[in-house]
Amino acid sequence: MTPQPIHEDELQAWADRRLPAERQTQVESYLEQHPDTHARLQAYQAQNRALQSLFQPVLEEDIPEHLQELPRPAPLLRQRFLTWPWQSAAAVLLVLSGALAGWQAHTYLPSPSLAAALPRQAAIAHAVYTPEVRHPVEVGADQETHLAAWLSKRLGAPLRPPRLGAQGFELVGGRLLPGGQGPVALFMYQDGGGQRLTLYVSGEGSGSGDTSFRFSREGDVSVFYWVDGGFGYALSGTLDKASLGTIATQVYQQLEAR
Amino acid sequence: MEEAPLLAEIPRLRRYARALVGDRAAADDLVQDTLERAWSRRHSWQDDRPLRPWLFSIMHNLRLDQLRRPGIAPQSLDERIPEPGTRPTQSDALELADLAAALYRLPEEQRAVILLVALEDMSYDAIAQTLAIPRGTVMSRLFRGREHLRRLMAPESGVTHLRVVP
Structure with missing residues (x-):
């Protein structure tokens, strides 16, 4: 039996992994013969991931209070004359405590905590640059010495990309990114199967204390991150937590050893 | 319908509205209108149906109303860079x-x-x-x-x- 022709709708559904298993396989073998179509569908998948990363933080925001108040029957008088002084008092308290918190934060946490912003920034950089086929990096691994010298100069500290060959990942290259207050270096690695990792190095941690290893999931992207000696590091990838953790440990040890 | 399941949908509604509309305040207004309309129609709601699709369709209808409303110029593209969750x-x-x-x-x-x-x-x-x-x-x-x-x-x-x- 010749396989049924494949309709564009099914290609869309393949990208969203919504075809029945058997059909998914048939489309896959079709895509092996049609790399352009395959690349197009992979771009759609990258769009999905990037949109998830872009809007994931909205889920974690505090919900504005006015959204949580569904209209309910309440005596008008009571609402008007009894509640408002308390609301005003509460508002004053909120403003005061906000100001106090701001002052404290200013005193104890010089920059908006680097560790808090790291995983998200790193995941966005990962989601934006790893799907790139033609320009994933600014300076390729073939100019590793130049890459290291350039990024070290811009970050103001000696920086060399860790070697992850033992973990199956080779350096693709790196690029310079703008961070919150200064430059950030992004190194990209790739394994034999085309899977990519990025290591995000920010020099903005001079006011932040060192942290232990932390893990965060930003959409599809898993991130291990830590702050050490004034630098924030984040290793991002879409592989499972355990594998990424092993590689992150390796990165940490190599950086420590210098 | 109880209040809690409705309130539990707020984060998802906000995320979609923010992404669709771009502007934070306008998106939250759309969410608020959606919640209010859903709440006002709660007595016609059957509890065995899934809540989320119903809420999304209410939001969609409200959005169409907004876009059709005369006199409100659509925002220019430049003003609609969405506000992400964190600064x-x-x-x-x-x-x-x-x-x-x-x-x-x-x-x-x-x-x-x-x-x-x-x-x-x-x-x-x-x-x-x-x-x-x-x-x-x-x-x-x-x-x-x-x-x-x-x-x-x-x-x-x-x-x-x-x-x-x-």
Whole structure:
């Protein structure tokens, strides 16, 4: 039996992994013969991931209070004359405590905590640059010495990309990114199967204390991150937590050893 | 219908509204209108039906009303760089702007379908129901929207960093 022709709708559904298993396989073998179509569908998948990363933080925001108040029957008088002084008092308290918190934060946490912003920034950089086929990096691994010298100069500290060959990942290259207050270096690695990792190095941690290893999931992207000696590091990838953790440990040890 | 299940849907409604509309305040207004309309119609609601698709279709209808309302000029593209959840750092803002700028160049009807797939993982049939359009229309908007976005994001298109729209 010749396989049924494949309709564009099914290609869309393949990208969203919504075809029945058997059909998914048939489309896959079709895509092996049609790399352009395959690349197009992979771009759609990258769009999905990037949109998830872009809007994931909205889920974690505090919900504005006015959204949580569904209209309910309440005596008008009571609402008007009894509640408002308390609301005003509460508002004053909120403003005061906000100001106090701001002052404290200013005193104890010089920059908006680097560790808090790291995983998200790193995941966005990962989601934006790893799907790139033609320009994933600014300076390729073939100019590793130049890459290291350039990024070290811009970050103001000696920086060399860790070697992850033992973990199956080779350096693709790196690029310079703008961070919150200064430059950030992004190194990209790739394994034999085309899977990519990025290591995000920010020099903005001079006011932040060192942290232990932390893990965060930003959409599809898993991130291990830590702050050490004034630098924030984040290793991002879409592989499972355990594998990424092993590689992150390796990165940490190599950086420590210098 | 109880209050709690409705309130539990707020984060999902806010995320979709923010992505669709772009502007934070306008998106939250849309969510609030959605909640109020759902709450006012709670007595006609059957508890055994899933709540979320119903809420999304209410939101969609309210949004159509907004867009049809005369006298309110649609916002320019430039003003609709979405506000991300946390205060953007410079690097965030630049990278988000690339994707967002492209996203807000799509017709809203294409953006809606893309977002319901990408953010809500909603089935194509459920999207057709929510937006009250045939499934074939869902698929063609998905295809056209994705292709549009892909071309806008391609480095050689030269528009990804464009901020000023004539």
